[in-house]
Amino acid sequence: MEYMNMILDTVQSHKYKGMNVEDFKRAFHVESSEDFTALMKALNSLENEYIIITDEKDRYFPLEKLGYFTGILRKNPKGFGFVENDETSVYANRYEIKNIMDGDEVLAKLHEDNDGRVECEIVKVIQRNKHTIIGVIKKKDGRMWFLPDTPMPDQKFKLINKDAFKMVNDTKVQVYIEKYGKTMHIRILQILGYKYDPGVDILSILLEHDIEPVFPKQVLDAAQQIPEHVETEHLKGREDFREELIITIDGEDAKDLDDAVHIKKKGRNYELQVHIADVSNYVTAGSIIDKEAYKRSTSVYVVDRVVPMLPQLLSNGVCSLQEKVDRLTMSCVMEINLLGQVVDYRIVPSVINSKHRMTYTDVNKILAGDLKTTRKYKDIQEMLTLGLELSKILQKRKAKLGEIDFDKRESKILVDNKGRVKDIVLRERGDAERMIEDFMIAANECVATHTKHMQMPSMYRVHENPDPKKIREFALLSSALGYPLKADPQNIFPKQLQDLLLQAKGNENYDVLSTYMLRSMQKARYDMVNLGHFGLGLKEYTHFTSPIRRYPDLLVHRMLKKYYFQVTTDIKEIEKDENFLDEASEHTSKMERNAIEAERDVDDMKKCEYMERFIGKKFHGVISSVTRFGFFVELENTVEGLVHITSLEDDYYHYDQNAKSLVGEESGTIYKMGQKVFIEVADASKMRKQIDFKIVKK
Template identity: 40%
Template sequence: MDQTFEKRKKVILDFISDDMYVPMKIKEIAIVLQIPREQRDDLKEVLDVLVEEGKISLSKRGKYSKGQAVRLKGVFQANARGFGFVTPEDGAEDVFIPEENISGAFQGDQVEYIITAAPSGRRREGKIVRILSHSVVHIVGLYEKSKNFGFVRPDNQRYLKDIYIPAGKEKGAMNGHKVVVELTSYGGENMKPEGTVVEIIGHINDPGTDILSVVMDAGIPTEFSEKVLNQAVRVSKEVSEADRAGRKDLRDWLMVTIDGEDAKDLDDAVSLQTIDGNYVLGVHIADVTNYVQENSALDREAFERGTSVYLADRVIPMLPHKLSNGICSLNAGEDRLALSCIMTFDQAGEMIDHEIAETVIHVDKRMSYNGVAKILEDNTEETGTDQEIVSMLLSMKKLSDILRERRGRRGSIDFDFPETKVILDENGKPVDIRPYERNDATKIIEDFMLMANETVAEEYYWRELPFIYRTHEVPDEDKIRKLSTFINNFGYHIHVRNEVRPKEIQKLLDKVDGTPEEALISRLTLRSMKQARYTTENTGHFGLAAKYYTHFTSPIRRYPDLQIHRIIKENLRGRLNEDRISHYEEILSRVAAQCSDRERRAEEAEREVVKMKKAEYMRSHIGEEYDGVISGVTKWGVYVELANTVEGLVHVADMRDDHYEFAEQTYELVGEHSGKTYKLGQTVRVRVADADKLQRTVNFEIVS
C-alpha cells in the first residue's frame, strides 16, 4: 500500500467492483488483501473517500459494497454551530452531517442522504444528496431595516441564515419588531432565504412579546375562531334534571379538588370513605364529552391543539375558557357532570373492586396543594377546614403512602427532579426563579390519578375494545449498556440480562440518592429512556412498571383523555356496536399520533420559555456571586447548577488560573500545572459573567 493515494483508491475500487466480491467489513478486506495492521488506517481513509464520492456504499453493519451508496431518507435538524443531524425515517440513531455536507438543506427539510463514515463506537456520518421537501413555512424573528430592504434574524438558532425581506414585503414592520415571516424561497449554499412579513407580534420590549414569539415559532394557535367560541357559549348550560338522568348521584359524597393556587381548570376531584375496614377511593373527572360532541367545531379544534400549553405568563387552553374554566371545571358548591372511577382497596392496598360510572357530583371544597400539605403536616383544625375534611385528608395520606409503596415494590421509577417556578412581574420580567418541589398533597393526587389511569386501562384492555393507551417502551439495550459503562466510573452497576427491568433503574436511583453525582446520573438515566407516547396497542409503561396505562384524568387539557371518555361512555350506554367499533378502529391511530406530536410541541415550547426567562433573570444579576454545584463536566467546561435551578457553563477558556484537560474516565477537569480538579457534585463559588436571552444561555466564571 505504498502507492499514491489515487492508485490505492483504484486498487480498492477494482477489488470491491469485482463480480466475485461479497460485502465485507474493513478487517475482512484487510485480511483478503494482506494489508498489514499498521496500514489499516490508510485503508479506512481510502474507503471513506470512496463512500463519500458515492462509488461504493457502506451498510449500517459496517460492510462495504459495490455500486452507488444507498440513499436513505430522514429529516434534517440544523445546529447553531453550522453542522447538523438527520433523523432517519426508520427510527435509527441520528446521523451527523458536517457543515460541508449539508448541501443547502434547511431546518426541518425532508432529505435523502448517504452514509459517508461509520466509525466504530461513534455516531455515523453522512452527506445530504437531495432535498425532498420543506416542512417549515413560517419563521419568527427580529426585523431589522436597511436602506432598500430588510431582513429578519430568526429566534430559533437552528435557522442558520437571516431571512431577506424585499422592499414592500415588510407589512409596516420597523426596527425592533418581532414578526412572523412566510418563506418564499429557502435559499441555498450561497444564497439567503427570502420571505414576506405576514404578522407583527409586537416590539421586542413589549410585555409578553418574547413568550408569544416562542409560541408562534412553535406553531401553537393562540386564538379560537368565532365559530368555536360561539359553540362554547351555546353548550355551556348549567346542569339540568335531564343531564342528571341515568347517572349515579354522588352529590352527598364528601369530596374536594386539590390543585395549584392559581389553577382555573379543575378537571379532577377526589373522595375517600372507609367502609367495612376498606378504603373506597373515588376519582371523579369532568365529563367534558357532554359538551364537546364528536366532530363538532369544538372537537376539531381540540384535536388540532391536542393539549393545553402551560407557560410562565399564560395558559393556552385546548378548549375555550367558557368551558375549561366554566361548566367543565369542577368548581366547589356547584353540580357538575363527571366520569368517576370508584376503587375499593383493602388495608394492604390491594384493589378488591372497582366501578367506572357516569355520575353527577357536588364538590364541597376547593383546596390547594400548599394548604393540604400544611394540614397534613400540622394535623390541626386551626386551618379553617372542616374536621370531616381534615380526617378524610389524613386517610388519603395513609392510602397514598400504601399505593406508592406497592408501586415502588414492583419497580416503578421515581425521577424526583425539582421543577422550575418562574415568578414574573406585571411587565413579564422575571423577578424570581425557584424550585417547585413536590409535597405530600401533590403526591396524593399523583398516586390517585395513576391508580385511576391504570384501572381504566386494564378494564378496557380486557374488554378488547379500540382504545388509546399511554405507553413507554423498554429502553434500547445499547443506551443502557452505555449508561452502565458510564456509571461504572462511579462504582455503580446495572444488571442487564435479556433486557433491563425498571426495578434495576430504581435501585440505581436509590443508590445515588444524596450523593454528589445524583443529579448527573439521574439525568443521564432519564435520557437513556424512550419517550412515552400514545398508542392503540397496549405495550405497557416501563417507567411505571405498569402492564396497563392510559390517560383518563385530564380531558379539559388533553385530547386523548377526551377521546377515551367517549369510548367509555358509549360502552356504558351499550352503544358500541360493530359500526362504532369499526369507526374507532379507523380513527384512533391518527388520534394517537396527533396527540403524541402535539404533546412534544407543547413540552418544547414550555422548556424554551423557562430557559429564556432563566437567562433574562440572570442577565439582571451579572457580576453577582452564588454558590452552586457542578452538575456536568465536559471537555469544553463545567456546568454549574444554582439552588434556584438555573444552570450555566464555566467555559475552559474562562478558567485562567491553569490549562485544564478533560479526564474522560473520571469525568473531571484537571489542571495541567496545579493538579487542581473540578468534579461532579463539587460545590463551587461562581460569578455570573453573561446571559443571553435570545440563545437562552448563562455563563459563569469560578471565583477563586
C-alpha cells in the same frame, strides 16, 4: 405477487450481500411486464419510504447497512445541530446544516471526523416542517432587513412584502417561508408588537412552535352555544354523587379543574372515588371544537399564561369541576386493599357537586396539623387523613413494582404583571401533591386494565423498555459516579434502576445520576396497543384523568361510552375507530413533545433574562454534564450555564468519553459530573438564549 415483503425478507437476511434490479428479477423469477412493473413499484415505494437505499453499484440495502438514517434536525443557537430519532442523536456541524431549518426531517449518513468521533452529513431534506419564522424587522439608514430570533448565521432573507406594513426598528413579526434556499424568500404574516413590549417574548416562542394562543372565531362562536350549566336531560343514566363529600385539590392559579376525589373506609379496605370532568358530553366527535382540540391535542402551560386545548368557556367553565355547582363527570370508583391492590371497581357516567375547591398549600397545611387551616376545613380533615393513609399504601405497592421516582428538582419562575422575572424558586412537592398523583395513577391503571380486558378500542400511555445500548452507556456513567449497575441491559427491570437511585439518594451527585438515567429511557408516548409503562412498573396504563387539557383522555372517555356503556359491536365501526386511534396516537404524541419543547424554551429564555442582572456575581453549583467543548454547571435554582473549554486557561484539557470528564494535560485537574464548583456569571443574554459561566478558583 407480494414483492414488498419478499424484498424486505431478502435484504434483511444476515446472508444478504446486495442485489440490483436484475438480481431481483432473477431471484423472484420475474418474466412478464406486469410482474416487472409490480417489482419496480415495490422497490421505489421502499426507497421513497427510506427503508432501503442504493449504493454506487445500484445495489439495494437497508439504510442502516450503509450508515444512513433518517431523523429530525435540532439546531443549536451556536450553529451546530443534532439529527435525532427514537434510537439515536448524532452531531452535525454548522456546514452540514446550512439552509436547513430546525425541525426539518432529513436523510443523514454517519461518518467519523479526524479525531474518530461519530458525526453525520446531511444527504437531503426529506420534508420541510418549518414554514414560519419569528424575528424582528431592523431599520437603519433607509435599509430594512429581517433578523430571526433563532440565530441562522449562514442564511440570507428577502422580504417580498415589506411595504405592506408600517413598522419601526425592532418590530417583532411572524413571517411565512415562500421559498427555501441560500436566500430565503419570506412574507410577513403578522406584526406581534414591539420587541420589548410585555409578553411579546413568550408569544414569539409559542408561535415559533406553531402554538396559536387565539382560537378561530368559529370555534369561539360554537363554544357560546354550549350551555353554561348542567341541564336536567343530561342527568339521565348517571350515578348521582352530589351528596358525597367530594373535593378538588389543585394549584392556587388553576382554573381548568379536571379531577375531584372522595375517600372513605370500606371495612378494612378503602374506597377511592376519582371523578373526572365529562368533556365528551360537550365536545362531540367531529364538531368544530373537537377538530380544533385534536389539532392542538394539549394545553400548553408557560410562565405567565396557559394556551388551552379547549376554549376557556369550556375549560374554565362548564367542564371545570368548580366548587358548589353540579358538574357532569366520568367516575372510577375503586375498592383498594391494604396492599394497594384494586379488588373491585366500577366505571360510570356520573354527576357531582364539589364541596370545596382546595389548594395543595392548604391541604399540606391540614396534613401537617396547622390548626387555623384545619378549623376552616374541619369537615374534610378526617377524609384527608384517610387519603394520606391510602396514598402511603399505594406508594408502597408502586415501590414494590419498581416505579422509578426520578425526584428531579423543578423550578418555578415568578414574574411581575409585566412578565419580568422576579425570582426563580424550587417547586415544593408535599404530601398533597403526591396524594393526588397517586390517586390519578391508580385511576389511570384501573381504566387501562378494564379497556384491555374488554378488548375494546382505546388509547394507552406507553413507556417501552429502554434501548440496551443506552442502558450500557448509562451503566458506564453510573459506575464513574460510584454506582455500578448490576443488571443485564438486554433484560433490565425498573426496580433495578430504582434501587440504584435509592443508593444515591441524599448524595451530591444524585441529580446528575437521575438526569442521565431519565435520558437513557425511551420517551413515553400514546399508542392504541397496550405496551405497558416501564417507568411506572405497570403492565397496563392510560391517560383518563385530564380530558380538559389532553386529547387522548377525551378519546378514552369516548371509547368507554361507545363500547362499554353503549356496547357497540359493529365491526366496521370498530375498524374505523381503530384506524383513527392509530393516527391520533402519533399526532397527539407529536403535539405533546412540541408543547414540552415550547415550555422548556420559554423557561430557558426567562432564566437567561433573570441571570442578566447577575453578570459578575459568584455562585456555587454542580457540574451537570460534560462535553468535548466544556461542561454545564447547574445552580441551586436549576439555572444552567456553560463553562466553555476555552475559558479554562490554567491547562489544556482533554475529554474522557467513558468517564464523561475533562482532564488537565499538565496538572491532572479533573472536572467531572456531580462535582461541586464555584463559578462566576461571565455572560447572560435573553436575546441569544445563552448563559456562560467561568470557574473561580477559591
